[in-house]
Amino acid sequence: MSSADHAGLTSMSLEAPDSAEHPVLVVPAPLTFADVPLLCERLRALYGAGVDEVVCDLAALGRADLAAVEAVARLRLTARRAGGRVRMRNAGAGLVALLELAGLGVD
Template structure:
């Protein structure tokens, strides 16, 4: 009995989204690591859990970099958990619709 070849990589479970965590105070190294992880993963759904204490322009920069890396790699990225301060700053910068 033969079976047709399956699509996709046999060792990667694409039925569940890739889950990442953005810490409250992301460093450049952490953001670079997360972007590299996005680039290495096969295209699919990605959920980024944002620490609710994350705030300030460093967090906005990190989210923007992750969104760009996800788009480049063909991912569908969603963010969950952003606190009210970060949400307000995203609105103020005009990035709430983009992200």
């Protein structure tokens, strides 16, 4: 992965909790397949710290592609394996369409 690709992940952040008091994991752009394990690691760390639900903000993903679909699928699987819940928010129309096509719809 080039340093340009990795730059998005270094800016990934946790926002202040939303109104439901759940931490928000911001998924950065650009996103590549190589970035997905780090996203899952950060999600696992939140569950390990005692969080039971995390909101993943997908607003930065202006481009709907298979890396974004992979990230959503892996984040959901990570949450399930950790016994937690994950909600996706701010997905663009293109990403929503791809997720629905893949049978993953946005909750």
